[in-house]
Amino acid sequence: MTVPPFPYPTQAVVLAGGQGSRLRPYTDDRPKPMVEIPGTGTPIIGHQLTWLAAEGVTDAVVSCGHLAEVLQDWLSRARLPLRVTTVVETEPLGRGGGLKHAAASLPRPDEPWYATNGDIWTRFPLREMAAFHHERGAEATLALARPRIPWGAVETDEFGHVLDFIESPPSPYLINAGVYVFSAAFRDLLPVRGDHERTTFPRLARERRLAGYPLPHGAYWRAIDTAKDLTEAAEELRTQSR
Template sequence: MTEAPSPTQAVILAGGQGSRLRPYTDDRPKPMVEIPGTGTPIIGHQLTWLAEEGVTDVVVSCGHLARVLQEWLDSAPLPLRVTTVVESEPLGRGGGLKYAAKALPRHDEPWYATNGDIWTRFSLRRMAAFHAERDAIATLALARPRIPWGAVATDEFGNVTDFIEAPPIPYDINAGVYVFSHEFTPLLPDHGDHERTTFPWLARERRLAGFPLPQGAYWRAIDTAKDLTEAARELRELADHGAD
């Protein structure tokens, strides 16, 4: 892969309402919800991961109950420099990214971005190298999460041949983690969703890349209380396997 400097700055989108995580989000924004057994909010895990991947500066885009998040950031021992911005009006995901990107310290350099409800671990440096090799303007991580139900396999005659517990979905999904070249920022809308505007245009121009998460990489979006329970269980299993 092309040798290129990895980004050292990132944006975390942390302004969502988190309505499906109530009552946990009644008094805190979604990224401030703790995964049971860790004692650390989701955003704390994200900041540690970003620091481990060479990031030195993060801009957190706040919205719902922003003061709660800002107070935690002010008091917590953080592994990197963090700046917060608060939207005075809802700008949508694309507008929120553009607004937050203006606060990045190095506008002529690439940057990472992640949704504030993603709990994952993989090599961002490898993703940045993949991005540079393809000369992409934007690269999104791709995941194949497991469906929460068992699947039934049948043959051409309708006979059941197997039961498959929680198989992975057959398609890649946007994992909510990105690498952006510096020229991406002005392409974002001031208001609205970049996935309906900027991304389709880049795809037509063949300047949008998709980085499959490495096999075995941990990834989960924390959307519901069940996701919290599942994440806690999975982390315990990972810790047990690490001790073996």
């Protein structure tokens, strides 16, 4: 067995404090990561923790906020494949501040770590992303997805003749997929309050210390933002199991 030249991360933060207003009424009595994918009997965060464990993560810190007690109760009763602790924001800290607050509870502060938004359902090789991060000497690496546009597209020629109709084509742009690899030192670069995507990330980009990892071809990725996303995720799951 080949020993990697660096330690793969074995700890992660899951940001699970959002209110999920666009998923109402599902989120009237539970936080967004506790919404179940229809047909699975498992909430979004359950799928995430199983994936993280399969990728070598042994410890996860879940950052709670909206209806935190519902999520904490489920975590206390669930049979989980890794150790999980929770932290709760007593006041709004913003995305960057919340991430910093949660990272303070990671068990190995001198080691790299993963982070993921609590409304992402995905499967791809995290270790490959960690290797990409290490090879580039980055402080932070973002997973990049190319989602499908929710509308049909129309292809025309230079004379304005319609050539074809394309249902939900891939976006021409890559987007932040909500999954990250961070160096051990990254926590110190985060704001105590505020949004790291407006402060820390732009600064690291200017210094060429921020990397972007395109998800491998065929990797499954979906952000669960609306009821339509739940329906489509369930249909995709049924298609994959046939």
